[in-house]
Amino acid sequence: MSIRVVLVDDQAMVRTGLRMVLAAEPDIEVVGEAADGVAGVRVVTEQRPDVVLLDVRMPGVDGLEAARRIVAAELPTKVVVLTTFDEDEYVAAALRAGVSGFLLKVAPPEDLVAAVRTVAAGQGLLDPAVTLRVIETFAATPAPGPQRAGALAQLTERETDVLALVAAGLSNAEIAARLYLGEATVKTHVSRVLLKLGLRDRVQAVAFAYERGLVRPGR
Numbered sequence: 001m002s003i004r005v006v007l008v009d010d011q012a013m014v015r016t017g018l019r020m021v022l023a024a025e026p027d028i029e030v031v032g033e034a035a036d037g038v039a040g041v042r043v044v045t046e047q048r049p050d051v052v053l054l055d056v057r058m059p060g061v062d063g064l065e066a067a068r069r070i071v072a073a074e075l076p077t078k079v080v081v082l083t084t085f086d087e088d089e090y091v092a093a094a095l096r097a098g099v100s101g102f103l104l105k106v107a108p109p110e111d112l113v114a115a116v117r118t119v120a121a122g123q124g125l126l127d128p129a130v131t132l133r134v135i136e137t138f139a140a141t142p143a144p145g146p147q148r149a150g151a152l153a154q155l156t157e158r159e160t161d162v163l164a165l166v167a168a169g170l171s172n173a174e175i176a177a178r179l180y181l182g183e184a185t186v187k188t189h190v191s192r193v194l195l196k197l198g199l200r201d202r203v204q205a206v207a208f209a210y211e212r213g214l215v216r217p218g219r
Contacts, residue, residue, distance in 0.1 A: 041073075050120045051119050124206075167215045
């Protein structure tokens, strides 16, 4: 079964390039396009794709507002924001809006394809070039102490350890090796953390951990 994708970008050449890369993959199908946020939300609502690739800067309703509307509508669509190096404030805002991934527009084609597959599989995605800047943004404005403690109190000690390592960027296999656990056990812990905290994926888990002060850049 193909991964169904919608492209939303105000530049026709960018959409054409994205379509060419994705259409070449046997397991990915581009089912719609739009040149602005309003049309993008409409196409996503009609097509209900697995993944939508959203440009941040568009006329009228931009990618951030479109992302908020798509997430709020509780559609089965995962939102991936396409960003550039100079849009840190947009990235942080989009993360708070509940998107599932970020990808730099200059990323190579193979990274684009991998991103679509990763997000469609239910895993969050942060482009490595974006991750540190997002982390620093959230770490600079941690939640108040009581809120921080209250949220983390829902987790067991082991779940808190797992969350901290997820925030550090470790994979399930790496976390398993670090904590001397089976990989399946780690996966279960991650699922429980997401469920208890009401988070959609690992991307939101990273934001939560830094925003609550569980971890800090460089630690």
